[in-house]
Amino acid sequence: MSTATPLLSVRGVTYRYPGAAADALHDLSLDVRAGEFHAVLGPNGSGKTTLVRVALGLVAPDTGAVDLAGRRAADWPRRALARVVGVVAQREDNLFPQQVRETVLLGRYPHLSMWGAERPADQAAVTRALERCDALGLADRWIWTLSGGEYQRVRLARALAQEPSLLVLDEPTASLDLRHEMEMFELVRTLVDRHGLAALMITHHVNLAARFADRVLLLADGRSAAQGVPAAVLTHDTVERVFAWPVAIAPFDDRPQMIPLRQPKESA
Amino acid sequence: MRRWLGLGALLAVAFVGAVVLGPAHVALRDLASSDIVLSLRVPRALLALLVGGSLGVAGASLQALVRNPLADPFLLGLSGGAGLGAVLAIALHVAGPWALPLAAFAGALGAMALVYRLGLVGGAQLDPRVLLLAGVAVGAFAGAITTAIVSLAEAADLRNAFLWLWGGLSGASWDTVLVMAAYIPLPLVVLYAAARPLDLLALGEEPATHLGADVEPLKRRVYIAASMLTAAAVAVSGVIGFVGLIVPHITRLVWGHRHRALLPAAFLAGGALLLFADTAARVAVAPRELPVGIVTALVGVPLFAVLLRRWGGAGARA
Numbered sequence: 137m138s139t140a141t142p143l144l145s146v147r148g149v150t151y152r153y154p155g156a157a158a159d160a161l162h163d164l165s166l167d168v169r170a171g172e173f174h175a176v177l178g179p180n181g182s183g184k185t186t187l188v189r190v191a192l193g194l195v196a197p198d199t200g201a202v203d204l205a206g207r208r209a210a211d212w213p214r215r216a217l218a219r220v221v222g223v224v225a226q227r228e229d230n231l232f233p234q235q236v237r238e239t240v241l242l243g244r245y246p247h248l249s250m251w252g253a254e255r256p257a258d259q260a261a262v263t264r265a266l267e268r269c270d271a272l273g274l275a276d277r278w279i280w281t282l283s284g285g286e287y288q289r290v291r292l293a294r295a296l297a298q299e300p301s302l303l304v305l306d307e308p309t310a311s312l313d314l315r316h317e318m319e320m321f322e323l324v325r326t327l328v329d330r331h332g333l334a335a336l337m338i339t340h341h342v343n344l345a346a347r348f349a350d351r352v353l354l355l356a357d358g359r360s361a362a363q364g365v366p367a368a369v370l371t372h373d374t375v376e377r378v379f380a381w382p383v384a385i386a387p388f389d390d391r392p393q394m395i396p397l398r399q400p401k402e403s404a
Numbered sequence: 405m406r407r408w409l410g411l412g413a414l415l416a417v418a419f420v421g422a423v424v425l426g427p428a429h430v431a432l433r434d435l436a437s438s439d440i441v442l443s444l445r446v447p448r449a450l451l452a453l454l455v456g457g458s459l460g461v462a463g464a465s466l467q468a469l470v471r472n473p474l475a476d477p478f479l480l481g482l483s484g485g486a487g488l489g490a491v492l493a494i495a496l497h498v499a500g501p502w503a504l505p506l507a508a509f510a511g512a513l514g515a516m517a518l519v520y521r522l523g524l525v526g527g528a529q530l531d532p533r534v535l536l537l538a539g540v541a542v543g544a545f546a547g548a549i550t551t552a553i554v555s556l557a558e559a560a561d562l563r564n565a566f567l568w569l570w571g572g573l574s575g576a577s578w579d580t581v582l583v584m585a586a587y588i589p590l591p592l593v594v595l596y597a598a599a600r601p602l603d604l605l606a607l608g609e610e611p612a613t614h615l616g617a618d619v620e621p622l623k624r625r626v627y628i629a630a631s632m633l634t635a636a637a638v639a640v641s642g643v644i645g646f647v648g649l650i651v652p653h654i655t656r657l658v659w660g661h662r663h664r665a666l667l668p669a670a671f672l673a674g675g676a677l678l679l680f681a682d683t684a685a686r687v688a689v690a691p692r693e694l695p696v697g698i699v700t701a702l703v704g705v706p707l708f709a710v711l712l713r714r715w716g717g718a719g720a721r722a
Contacts (some may be wrong), residue, residue: 194613218616223615231606232661242607245600246616298615299524 141206142167142181143220143302143334144191149200151190160186161197161358170301173328173335175345178355179379184338185226187355188306191336191360192221204321205301218246222295224288226306234289237275259325265296269323285316292323303327309344309356317341321348346370346391354378367392406504406657411672415453418679425683427690448576452682453675454584455573455637456647458592458692460674461667462630463648465595465653468602468663469626470532477634477648480539484546485515486638491550491565495557504568505580505639512635514541520627530623538543542583571642571697573682578639587636592671596624606661615667644697644702647681653711677703 146166152159161183167229168174189195191202193209202209205220213219222243227371243265244258266272270287274282282290289309295303305324309317321341327333339345345352346366354361354369356378362369370392372385382397422433423445430438469475489511493503519542523535548685554565599621604612609619637644655669681699688694 158545185585192614214613214618215616218614221614223611223614225608225611226616228607228611230657231468231473234606234661238660238662239607242604242615246605250600252596362529 140169142169142203143167143205143335144219145201145203146187146191147201149197149202151186151195151197153186161190161198164355164358164360165200166191166323166353166363168240168302168334168336170334171324171328171332172351173337173349174351174353175349176336176338176353177340177345178361182355182378183358185306185354186358188223188336188338188381190377192223192304193217194313210371215246218300220299220300221301221302221304224291224295224303224305224308226310228291234279234283235275235347236277236279237262237266240275240290240294240297243294246298261299262293265293266290266356268296268327271295277342283316285312285319288312288316289318289323292320296327300333302336305335307340309339309341310393324348326332333368342370342375342394346393349390365384370394408669411669411676412502414587415672415676415679417686418676418683419449419453422452422683427686427689427693447578447581448573448682449679450581451576451584451640452573452678454581454588455641455644456651456674456676456678458584458633458637458674459644459648459678460651460670461592461595462633462653462675463674464617464652464666465470465598465626465630465665466648467652468605468668470536471605471608472532472536474649475536476645477630478643478645479536479543480631480634480640481515481519481542481546482512482539482634484543484550484647485518487510487569487643488546488550488637489514490568490627491553491557491643494561494565494568495553497561501579505575506629508568508642509635509639512544512631512638516548516628516631516635518542520631523627526576527621530622530627532623535627536670549680564620565693567696568642570695571644571700572685572693572695573641574693584636584640587655588633591632593632594629596664596667598622598629599667602663603610603661630664631696642695642697644678644700646700646708647678650707651677651706655709 146164149161150159150163151161156162164187171399176184176187176218190197193202196210204212204217206268240262241254244254244261248254263272266275269292271289271293274286274290279287309320312320322346324335324337328335349366351364352366352369355376362374370385372383375383375385375394384395384397385392386395423441426445428440430441435441459477466477466480467473467475486508489507490504493507496505509673519535519538522538523530525531525534554562557565601612601617604615604617613619651670651674655666659665659669681703682696685694685696685699
């Protein structure tokens, strides 16, 4: 394993929402390094999105610490942080109609001066980002004409236009069909392998996370149920316990794959 | 470039029209020496330009801030507050040339402070949806008090108050022009500096944060600067509706939604629209004069209906 400073380092973080009865995150630790694809799995309400918010410095942990590229998350000015971390959030709006190239150009904001215009280098970065996401052909389309899969690729391109070292993706394949799910995972894998990015992806796809990710964090009630390489984390007992449903685990391409069973067992 | 030249030409035509046309006939060759032109029409045209421009910019910024393309600068309760201040000054017969504008300005600032306070959720975050609702509530409350005062006022005061509430530029003088010209650059610069982050805000607050915008300070700056512009406009010219609503939509059709182009275009287009409307208000029933807010409403509402249909069409495609 690389010994370089992790791009994201979460150490012993506990966070409780004001007025909540239980911790949303409890004593959680996580390192994401350059060239590493890290997936976070867990049932609904297990703290996946809270983890993202804490990791990005949007929420301050009650105890523990979060560092981004060696600097305390809360100490980063947002513009400077946006040059290091690109985020594909779960949701976004489109208040006004936009074209694809325009919306990707918004990713250049952290690189622009307050009064200056976009430079040729910014347009070049947009083109490069669109190319990497196989979305250059969409550049002149209006956002509303895109399919769900195309739109997600465009959003990823916008994050890449920021030229970040770390990509954070919160359920980027939600409501996408098989082909577009696979394309998104392949794309993230390629970005990590070819361009040395670090990726942290929240996902519900146990099997795709097992196939594509280097490391997996399995969350249950805000705690780490297991953490490490997919084969070590996605074991029969752990997956059954965390997701509260009987499963079978079978290896495929040296990676564990999960098959949910039809009936809950009497004991479960 | 062609669009800017076109807008410049439109503005020039509007300005010349405002100076040349009027209930009193002034021969073209006497324009430069006519007292009516120099001390009435020119300052009035300049004031129309500044007020219309301010309302256009305030409307465009607020629509981005509350993330609602149907927002109007007066929707945030400022007109109610300003109206209350003005009507109080009229009913109490406060004397002096600046009494009415100052009272209206104070009323608008009071409403702004109240709406802002209500819009701060949990004392920390400015919630644009709450801001909008607070604006409507404060405006309605101020409107009720205003109506109570007007209904108890004497007939002459009532007419004055009524005319003021519909807006007009008949109070224009070189003094008001200079005060406006000295006042509006600061809020205009603040809003222009926020142009790029406002583009990001259209995606939502959290996506804007991820792209590098400091969303909380941004919202506060934009709200206060846009409200200060609106408060000044309402102080010198009463409640002139629809300019702040319509102008951003028209300019968005031509310049797109990017605020670095949209805000300057909204200023020039707002100025041109109000110049045309004020000329019409002075000429249509000469020698009497219509409140200019009636003209902007008569033009604005049908235009708005057309835009709504277009907008609905775009939404249906989304």
